[in-house]
Amino acid sequence: MKHNILSAVIGTLLLSSSPLMASGTDSDITARIIGGEKAQPNDWPYMAALTRINKNTSFCGGSLISERYVLTAAHCVVGKAPSDFEVLLSAYDMDQLSSATRVKVKQIYLHADYQKNNHSSPHDIAVLELIKPVTIKTAELDDEADVDSLIYGSNMTTIGFGYRQHNGKQGYDKPTVLHQVILPFVPMPQCKQVHSSFEKLGDGVFCAGETGKDTCQGDSGGPIFSHGNSGQKLAGIVSWGVECGVNPGVYTKVSHYHHWIQDHIKGLSYRQHKDLGIVRIGADSQAFTFTNQSNNAIELKNPKVLIDGREGLGYISTNNCPEQLAAGAKCDIIANYTLLTHRQGRIVLELESSSFTEGKVSAWLDYDALQDAGQEVANYLRVLPEHKAHTNSHKWLVDGDYLRSENGLSKNQNSELVLENLPRGELSFIYSIHSDDKYDSLTIYVNGKRKETLYNQATGYQTLELHNAHNTVRFDYNRWEYSKGHDSHVRLSDIDHRKLTGDLINEILIEQAKNSGGGGSIGFGAGLGLLALMWMRRSRQQ
Missing domain, CATH: 2.60.120.200 (Jelly Rolls)
Structure with a gap:
């Protein structure tokens, strides 16, 4: 009996030290199906699920909007490389994926103004270029007129594999089957009054949801659809919210980014962004390759290098890109640059192009220029692991x-x-x-x-x-x-x-199980030791 009681207590402590139950979460703002129901198979062929390589659990959603491109939220993929994850298309039951299509990602295109360190950043939108085209029905994008016609309480439908319940801090009860829920549209004036975090919401988002009906963790990046006179259309992308099932959720407005989306599904394939991480000041260079996967020539001319928005600290050493890059052709540009100050910043390669609504094509490198902290600081920090x-x-x-x-x-x-x-x-x-x-x-x-x-x-x-x-x-x-x-x-x-406390407890439990012949029970003395360990760690933090 003592063993069982101790195991239960330790299990509770272990859960309380895990990321899902910890009180020290990054923010009350969540990457936000609550109050919904199972979707019907084949109703949502354009639903995309983002998963780790060869895994069957989605961490975000998306929408197939053309044969080669998926629309999702920037916060789902910022900081990730295309090789970090893949896309499951037409998935309905994560335990039965025989009819789903698994596709690798070739490139990631983020909105240049998305702020990766801001949980509620505007411009939470990204396009994923698939490594090959697929023959699956695509979602139809909403237009500004359809969204403007929505009134308070207008029905919208969102789908996802996210959590179905929420305890006020984190979501839980993640389904394997695709779920859907009908949410009421909430006009911006009313939404801004719901929570202080909503007061500065801009034109690029809208709100939907009510108490007991919402999206939650795991639904991020997925679609929300409007139901207008012209039929069901993709109106938004699940972006963020404050607690699941309590307040309306915030959704990136697709129609607001119509031109941005069209520019990034035109067929020009390239590495749009890269995080160089910590670098030293001085001179360096980076190569960029552009491939025209469209059926038409794409204009690329007058490349230049900008460092933190300024010219003069970079130049083009190699450029074999013709002003009109033919369909199926590719070309290379080498950008040289010099970093002079210790700071976080961005190096941008910019090309003029009348082929795009924005009038240009941009690729960038984020950097963090720092210097060695010095031997005295290193000696002080020698108590830390390497x-x-x-x-x-x-x-x-x-x-x-x-x-x-x-x-x-x-x-x-x-x-x-x-x-x-x-x-x-x-x-x-x-x-x-x-x-x-x-x-x-x-x-x-x-x-x-x-x-x-x-x-x-x-x-x-x-x-x-x-x-x-x-x-x-x-x-x-x-x-x-x-x-x-x-x-x-x-x-x-x-x-x-x-x-980590959880890791330490796991190690002790595993070792105890080995010593007891694999029975898995924990000795009373070891249990008291674990309780003492937890008490000491917690008391010091308070």
């Missing part, structure tokens, strides 16, 4: 028992410390912000996502869960542009790295 430490021009330094941001930071300046390639585990530390101004702040990012922003005079203990095999943690201390504080800075101390 990693790399970087800083920007406003270097972090060791001050006695502390690691701190730069001395004498000027107004509107940032002092950054970046820890790269940290292994899976928990990173813990004590922080203390020293400033006389309430807007001076420390923002912490884990793998590019903002975890928390701490303001003046804040002091406390922080634990960051690192779930990837290799993780990057960024400490960004900012002195506000109107700050009057003298030597505004942040201090870190007692920096440590250890195994």
Whole structure:
């Protein structure tokens, strides 16, 4: 009986330390079928499910809009390479995929203005180019007139493989069968009054849903359809929301991006974006290849290099692209550039083209130019597993028992410390912000996502869960542009790295099972040890 009680308690603790049950979620804003029903087989042939390679569980949805292109949400694929996932078309039951079509992704096209670190960023739209064309019915795109004709309560239908229930923090009860739900349209004036997060919604989105009927995690990127006089049309893309089944959800308005979509399904295939990661300042180059997969010539002329929106720090060394790239032809351009300052930025290769509504074609490289943090900082951080430490021009330094941001930071300046390639585990530390101004702040990012922003005079203990095999943690201390504080800075101390609590418990349970002959029960003493471990870790965090 003792064994059973301990196993139950430990199981509860293990769940509470897992990402699905943890209170320290990235944000209350969710990547948001609640209140719906099973769809009918063959009703939604253009439904796309994004899955890991050779896996049968979708992490996002999408819509087939032409024989070679799928429309989805940018937040579903930002930071991913085409080789990271694939598309399941005409999937209905993830346990029975004999009639589904699995296709690899060739290229990903994101909206250039999408902000990857902003959970509620506008322009949450992306196009996936498939490695080969498919012969499956495609969704018909809505137009502006159809969306403008919607009134409060107009029925819309959305579909997906997302969670069917929500506990206020996370979704659960993920189905294997495609679900659908009818949602009421909510006009923007009313939607903006529902939640403070909706107050700044722009023209590129709309709202739909009500209490008990909504999309949820796993439905992101999927379609929502309008039902007008001209029939059922793809009106939006599942984007985000605040809790599932409580407030209306936010959907990217397809008609608002009509020209952008048409430009990116025209047939020009190229690597549109790449994250270079952490780099050093200096000169470098990148090659770009363009392939015309359409039946018509595509204009590509006057290429130029822009660094953070400016010309003069880059040039074209090789360009064998003719001004009219023939159907079926491909060409190459090599862009050279020089990075002069430590900062995050973007290098853009831009070509003029009358073949596109926007009048140009753009491909870009995102970079994070940093310098080595130095031997003194490296020595201070030697308690951590093998990693790399970087800083920007406003270097972090060791001050006695502390690691701190730069001395004498000027107004509107940032002092950054970046820890790269940290292994899976928990990173813990004590922080203390020293400033006389309430807007001076420390923002912490884990793998590019903002975890928390701490303001003046804040002091406390922080634990960051690192779930990837290799993780990057960024400490960004900012002195506000109107700050009057003298030597505004942040201090870190007692920096440590250890195994995730869940991983540690799993290891102990596995070892205990081996020692007990595979029975799987846990000894009373080991159980008490685990409980003590959990208690100590939790009490320190409080």
